[in-house]
Amino acid sequence: MTVKRIFQTLTLSLFIYLFLRAVYPLESSIPVDLFLLLDPLLSLVSTIASRAFTPGIIAGLFVVVTAVVFGRFFCAYVCPLGTFIDISDTTFFRKRLQPAFNRDKNWRLLKFGVFTGVTGAAAVGVILTQFFDPLVILTRFFSIIIYPVAIYFLNGLADLFRPFAAWLGWVGVSHFTYAQPVFRMIWPTFLIILGIFLLGFSLPRFWCRYLCPLGGFLALLARWSVIKRKVSHLCSGCGICQKSCPMGAIPVNCRQTIPGECILCRNCSVHCPERAVSFLPASKSTVAVQKPYSASLDSEEDAFNHIPSYLENKNRHEVAVNSPIQNPEAKDTPPKIQLSRRLFLSSVAGGMGAALLLRQDVESKVLKGNLIRPPGAIPEREYLSRCVRCGECLKVCLTNTLQPSFLEAGIEGMWTPRLEMRLAPCEQRCNLCGRVCPTGAIRPLELEERRHARIGTAVLRRDRCLVWEQDKLCLICDEICPYDAIEFRWVEKLKRPFVTESRCNGCGQCEYKCPVEGESAIIVVPMAEMRLKKGSYVEEAKRLKYEFREARKEEVSDQEKALFPSSISDAGEKSPPVQDSQTLPSGFIKSQEGK
């Protein structure tokens, strides 16, 4: 068990642990979106795109500083996607030989292009991390695919075991059940990550070498790192390190390392038969003295015997040609992978261009359908520029109402969270989504503030409502409304529902519970939604004269005082009965009198 494996196990376990802890009541001392907060690419892009510092920018800066000082260790030791790629590579893909370095130079530049392109898009206010950021891709994969599948199996096992548990008297176990979540956007999410893993057919850590913008960012920063790979005079020039490097960061001259490509995983050091490789601060200079090339065929065979198992050497001749054993003219300075000015400008321009094209999307201008955003979501333009589409809020949502958008807000809005009221309502006493959002696209609100964060208004579709259309008795929307915003009034011999707009919070309980098949007869539309970039929702609600009610005890209006005597009564006949029986529920026999 190498140091790398130990660290990777620890960080991956932490990632999974935090993911599991992202659940009600969210009492984790470590923020559950820790990895997303640490991701410097997200902090950078979100800050630039929304023109405001994201709350987690300190964590991102911290990682930037560590990358400058210590190099690109994040990719090997922290990034959970990197760990998964390593596992996938060693498990499923028998590796072919690393190509000689100079062949893939342009490929390496691609990740810089992606990085600057994403940054360029951010400069125009458009987020592209949903397609390219590793932590976003992985977290979304967990939220949208792994989590529901795991719950499905868990519940299946629990169902199988239930009779036994009951028989054994294990009441808690026999009553174990977990609400089954379900999400949209399964195929796009799955295909992206499948694609990343399948790249292992070509090379180990293909994504990290050539595509990852975070890797590109860190590679640029790693130039000045204190920790570097050092090869001592003990080196025999066998080239095993070159073959064992998952990043292909060791060039033809295996005593050198390509700056920015080495992720400090120490594979080379572990496999070096001479123990000539170490990772030390740059102050210690070790002069690399080349041993005379006296390699006989025997030692070459020995060299091959040390090859790690996941590297299968199909092309031994290619090795021979490229190794220093056969090629003493190998250059002394490692080839440079540099972000040239041309590449920088063209990729920034490309990113900006793509962003401007996305911004022209009609959907995002013309709000189609009923796009309801979570309570505490900042105004739509900023929301789209802040949300990195990580999927953390999807996982934590208590009712499973939060769903990733497909094209409801245009291509730009793909994967941004929206509410699906017919699937589940938004619980008024829950504020989890804002608390886990790493960039503050959904503001973290205290429960009292959250209760005043109106997300829309319920609108009755009278042509579908059982009461309006079919003269049937139904009061479910009134029954379930937590804000007492539905009122029944006599209209044509029947009491029919009306929405009191000043009381409605848009929570969607009515839309969820409406018993009409198919589309609900009462739907929530974005009308009167409150989206404050900052400031108090309670104040705003007061200013707009919204009435989000609590149970009334003390405050009674004069009209009601006439109806209700203030003394605690034994239901005495002290006050005269109310003349107007129009407001009584149908469950009373009295209410049949009157209109």
Add this chain to the structure above:
Amino acid sequence: MLNRRKFLKQLAALGFSLGFSRISLPLPVQAAQGPGLVVARGGIEQAVRAVVQELGGISRFVKAGQKVVLKPNMSFANPPDWGTTTHPIVVATMARLCQDAGAKSILVIDHTLRQPDLCLEKTGIKDALRPFEKTHLSAINSRSFFKEIPLPQGKELKKTEIARDILEADVFINLPSAKSHSQAGVSLGLKNLMGLIWDRNFLHSYIDLNQAIADLASFIRPHLTVLDASKALLTGGPGGPGRVEVLNTIVAGIDPVAVDSYAVRLARWYGQSFRGSDVKHIMAAYNLGLGEIDPERLQIKEIKL
């Protein structure tokens, strides 16, 4: 050879087992001694203990080694001062009493209307039950907890999926709260049984709710009803917000119709006073022979603490 003693013993045994069975049958005969209804006013815990004591003590209802099911109203994620759910002290006191009586297990269940984790927490019931080891709190919000049962006495509701825990329990104690209801008029003990079925929607919109409540009550017969009228929700029921009146009253009895009927008189729902016979679902239950609609016919004991 069957002699008189044997015959009477067998009859008593049959009566005893039928009284505690889950199969639909006429209500067991009222105990010859003791009150039929007990009403206590005062502190919640003392009131609960007092009513149970007056009815013969918990050992009348719970024997050692039995499986007890308590069904409070915890369907809404509101604190107890909203008057929309059963007060946690009532639930905890009953759990305590059952535990002292030697119950093998105490299951506290409800098929909640709102998100279950929130409901259990905000109602305060989860915290109140934490110290009890043999007590298990469960929001039975998954279909695998229910089983379809025919309701032979049902007029509107002929079959429905009922909580398995009820079918398997030895003792069932109903712990409703007292509130108004926008459709049924009032939600007391009989209405509280709706938290033990899977498909509540069907009853609300496709059939006559009032008759359906009675049909359900014809099958699910609590051994004891302890109604929490510490607060009464006078308007805006069942979920609130609405006007809450502090009554500090607990009503208990074996006859579920009588308990409900008495409780109707406790408060001025929607600003008016009603009798049990004014409420359709209570009348429907009476018409099915499930109990006494006129509480005056029973011996009522009132306690002031």
